[in-house]
Amino acid sequence: MTLLSDIISASAHLHSSNHLPSDEYDRRIRELVEYFRRLQTTKALESFANDESFLDRFDPAIDSIPFLFVLRVQIQKVQEQNADLFPADIRPSGKLWTRAAHFLASFDGVQVRYAGREWRLLVELVGQASQAASTASRLVSNISWPLLGATLVKDAMLRLDPSGAVFTSSHLLLVRLCLQAKAYSCALPVLNKQICHFPISLGRPSSEPSVLCADHGSSVSFMTEASEVSSKISYRDYLQYFLYGGMVYMALKEWRKALHFLGIVISMPTTSSVSLIMVEAYKKWVLVGLLEKGKLCPPPSITTPHVVKVYQSLARPYIILAHTFERGDLKKLNAEIDAAMGVWSADKNLGLVAQVVAVFFSQTVIKLGKTFAALTMADLSKQVSPSPVCAEVTGPAVSSLIMSRALNATLVQTKDHAESSMLRFSSIHSLPRLSHELDLQSQLKQEMKLMETLVINLGETNNNLGLSDEYVDSLHKGQVWSGSSEVNPTGGETGLEMDEDLMGDMS
Amino acid sequence: MDTTLPDASGPSRADMDTAALGDTAAITTPRARVPVKVEDDADMVNVAEPPKFDLDTYIANYTGRTRYDRLYLIGTCSPLLSTDALKAAITEAKTSKDVSRYERAVRALADVAPNDPDASLDAAWVQETSRYVQTQTERLEHELRGYKNNLIKESIRMGHEDLGNHHYETGDMAAASKAYSRMRDYCTTPNHITSMLFKMVNVATERGDWMSVQSNVHRLRNSQSKPEDAAKNLSKISAASALSQMHQGSYLEAANSFLSVPLDLGDTYNEVISPNDVAVYGGLCALASMNRDELQKNVLDSQTFRNFLELEPHIRRAIAFFCNFKFRQCLDILEAYRPDYLLDIHLQRHIPQLYKRIRTKSIEQYMIPFSRVTLDSMAKIFAPTVVGGEARPTDISSPFVQELVGLIQDGVLNARIDLEKGLLVSNQIDLRAEVQRTTLESLREFNEEAHLRILHSAVLQAGLEVKPENGEGPGLGKGGRFPRAPGKD
Known part of the structure; x- marks a missing residue:
């Protein structure tokens, strides 16, 4: 013992x-x-x-x-x-x-x-x-x-x-x-x-600046x-992590964060080829972009152009879908979705595509809220989709939108033509003041904290890059260039320094 | 017309009524015509309504080749005046040496009035003139060659000028512009240069080459002629430049240029533009591009332009109405004169666009002082025929409401339509909320971008870029070139 x-x-x-x-x-x-x-x-x-x-x-x-x-x-x-x-x-x-x-x-x-x-x-x-x-x-x-x-x-x-x-x-x-x-x-x-x-x-390796246990x-x-x-x-690990992370956020319907994670994946630096994980992420990026912003988002600005071209050729159906969405025709959107059903299910994006349709309706209605202060449901369904089939569908859809607070509006029954009720959009900024302000304040604080940690990390990155072999190498090279004339003991006239350098290097 | 108000400008009353009479007829056809692409070909424009001007007095304002062009345009576009105008055009063409113009006018007349004695080609004249043109060209070219052999600069310049003038008169614009531009090397005095440049401007105007007009105008401005000459030319220069700006669609610049045309333009530039035209073009461009304050200050109160406006009092009235918030009267006047302007050689192409802008701007200006307006009262001002013609003028499907919807969606009107109460409600912007929203948004964008870039550099530093499958593994890529610290303890 x-x-x-x-x-x-x-x-x-x-x-x-x-x-x-x-x-x-x-x-x-x-x-x-x-x-x-x-x-x-x-x-x-x-x-x-x-x-x-x-x-x-x-x-x-x-x-x-x-x-x-x-x-x-x-x-x-x-x-x-x-x-x-x-x-x-x-x-x-x-x-x-x-x-x-x-x-x-x-x-x-x-x-x-x-x-x-x-x-x-x-x-x-x-x-x-x-x-x-x-x-x-x-x-x-x-x-x-x-x-x-x-x-x-x-x-x-x-x-x-x-x-x-x-x-x-x-x-x-x-x-x-x-x-x-x-x-x-x-x-x-x-x-x-x-x-x-x-x-x-x-x-x-020779100089360890501080010990592991110190308070870093x-x-x-x-x-x-x-x-x-x-x-x-390997590169695959972090690509997968960010893709999976994006999927977690998608499952929680935090579209903005999901978009950020997917953006990381699709904008990662590449040497020549593109990883399929990135293509996968781009497909989801297009769909999530539609859900969050209602339009086809361009990839982050630091994405290399040739990668973007690869995405565009490999994710063709998705881009077509996004363009149809932007053009705002429900019938065509449905047709596009039906036409490429095999693609969606093969990519396992069926769920997202289904949500895109739902969002299309609410986006259109919210957009109408910017043009109209009030209009009848009949007019609304005419604006959303010209086909008469939708008329019965829009009523419940709009009321569910209002109930889920996605749409800030009220439905009013009118006396004169009872067959159609009146949808009145609330004025744009009539949110309950105090809670809204508090909410905003906390959001601002949160973002500020985030920024502070980013700044710390930025300093750290800067420091690391300054200590990296590449940087030290290039610094060293620079020093060799500027310092060689002094090192050379036979240095003569100042006017011929360039020649002296060459000689020194050769000998 | 219940909207005509008893107002200060009494004499306009009679005019207003005639305008209102013509209104019902005038308003239906232009609306149908708007979608027609005018610039596709000018022949498509068909002005059924009688214009207000008298053909003879109108054409007497002009000299030179533009007379024929204007007559021909009126002849082909207005069924009412076509015979008269085309006949005048034929006589005009016959006095000149331009055979192709004559043939074109005769053909057009034959379409309109086949039995007219002028509608058949005067073969003898055609033959004689073409032979004359031919010999004249040869003679001038021969002379020019002689001058060139003698190496006398002034003679060569004049030789080119004569040749250019000849081509210009006979309608060969390409050759004329070539001949004129050859004069350049032989110009010895600033006067020569200005006269050459003016000739080039005229040729380019007739060809419709507005870029070239613009560049020549620019050269004219920079030419070093004597101060008194420069002052004399200034009016023509600014008129030409304004015209080219209008044709290029930059109406605000055009308006400012027209407003700066000095009064001594007079009849000096009748081969292109008359003072009346300056008033009309300038007034319309200003109406389409300036707000009410600017109109009052730059147009109505302008010392020089006021004199131009005297020539076309209805334009002055229209602008005054616009400034005084009486948009219906303003639009009525413009509608009444629409046929006139559609028969103008320079305005024709721009009228739909100009009118649309003026209308949009009046709706926009009308909305400014209100927080909410009933659609009925707006419709009475901006769409009187709709009010009379339809059962529910403020229904969503009525063209006026659709127009408003379009304006809101384009971001011109910052307002929303309330179809229940028939109101147009302007949007109140909550500045505080707006600032909060944008702050948060930009913060988020910054954070995301910064994170992306930090990660980017971290990936590069760690040598973890996405690389081809077979090249994967330790020691390749960026990390491979610089051996890392050995330590795996």
Whole structure:
């Protein structure tokens, strides 16, 4: 049992150094992690693999590192014993699952920064186990296992990096779980944080400006490539993340945010080819643009022109649909939709297309509200669609619009011609004043906060770019050019400096 | 007409009544005619109503080739005057040396009045004139060649000028303009240059090449002639430039140019434009492009233009009515003179557009002081025939309401139609809410854009651009060129 006491003393050593200056703390915690990694490779930890009481001795909030390493070993052991990636112990409500859940909900964010790889593997395991559980037990129970996994993953991510500004592979895992669980709002705390960075190798390897445990202004300085908090990221990962994120917002009918996420996907820099994920996103972009703004939105201005051309040729039916929508003819719109039914269902955009039709009607009615202050329902249906069939349909449709507050208007029964009631649009700015103002104020504040975080991240990006190899290289080159004349000791007349340079380079 | 108010300008009363009489006839046909694309071909315009002018006195205002053009236009467009006008055109053509014009006029007359003695071609005259033109051309070209051999600049210039004049008289405009432009190298005094440029302006005007008129006018302005000459030419220059601006559709500029035409234009430019024309063109362009204050200040109170307006008092009355908020009277006057203007060689193409603008502007100006107006009262002013003719003049399907709908949708009128109470309600803009809305919107747009760009640079920095499938993998792309920090501990 010497190993156990060793471990206890090592972590106790760390506890006592809590108040130490950060570089000392950094040194000790590194030692501790090194110690565990060594134990792991020498299989010394195997002895605790079946000892369930061992984990009870540690509190994950204080002794995050020992807990994490031993839990990993135990999980591996179980996997080996059962020759199954997700045996019952690991699956939701299994013994080890509860341990993992306990850890992910309460670990110490600073300590875990040093064991990013182990943390990531645990998060991935939890996510995959919940997925596996859902496929196995879909018929038996109606508990949403992915939701359990998603909540854990989300909490763990926010615990490690509260600013959420760095993209990791866990992000993709989370949205995927949420989409599977249909628990869209679960992903929102993470989605609403703006991703501004990717894990990269920071600065020069020789000079580490600050230690991991220090209180960093931005998470980009500890979520680095070296920490392995994220697995190796390819362009496909972040494209998928933003596409899925857009789909989450679509499901919640937050069209504006969905549009922003899709805009990110379609405007990403490309070297020569276009990813199909981007094309997929463009198709949704067209439809969501119709839903939010009622017109065909041009792609963001930073999209490269040749990519736009590719979109336009690959998403032909969508663009035609958008043009018909803009022209404002319901009959033609329906015809277009029917004609390309196969395309919509093949792209799995049928739901969005159906919403486009619904929005078309309300858009037209709202537009009429800008021209008319009041008109009869009969006139209205004539304006919306010339075909007489629509006359009976418009009445209920308009009243449902009013009831859902999409349309600020009232319906009045008139005495003289009772067959048609009068629709009176409220004047444009007659909203209830106070609540409206408060609402606006909070929105403004929210946007301002967003802007502040963006400015911080912008500074961070600027700093990173300034430290990047490319920049330093080019700076160095510039210095060589300007400095070589001084370096050359044989430098003679000032008028021939250019010649001197060439000579110096050659020799 | 219940809308005619007892007003200060008494003498206009009689005029008004005649205008009102002609109104019912006048208003139905123009409306049907509006969609016709006039510029497609001028022959399509058919002015059935009798114009107010007398043909002989009208044409006596002009000299030169424009007389024939105007007569021919009236002859082909107005059935009432066609015979008289075409006959006059034939005599006009016969006095000149232009055979093709003569033939054209005779053909037109033959269509209208086949039995008229003038409707058959005078073959002897045609033959004789063409032979004369032929020999004359050869003679002038021969002379010019001689001058060129002698290398005397002034003679060469005059040779070109004679040739140009000859081509101009015989109707070969392309050749005339070529000959005139060749004069340029041989001009020795500023006077020569101005006279050459004026000739080019005339040719371009007749060809309808308004860009060239514009550029020549510009050259004329910059030519260094003596101050007294410059002052003398100024009136012609500004008239020509105004005319070209009107033809290019920039009515506000045209109005300002017409307003700046000095009074001494008089009869000096009768080969293109008469002072009466300046008054009419200027007045209409101003009505179509200026608001009431500007009209009052720049047109009615203008010292020079007032004298032009004296020549065409009805235009002055129309503008005065417009300024005094009496749009019905203004529009009535304009409607009454519509046939006259449709028979004008320069105005014909622009009348539908000008009238439409004036009408739109009067509706717009009418609406300004009101927060709400009944559609009935508006219809009485702007669509009197609709009020008389239909059971429910303010129904959604009536043309007047449709016109209003169009104006609102184009953003001209900032108002909404209340069909229940028959009102046009102007939109009150809540500035506070508007500012809040735009602030929020621009904030959001900025944030989204900034986020996009930060992400963009992050992707580039991390070397994660979207790249071809086979090239994917570590060490390729941007990251590959610059080896990154080794450390995976």
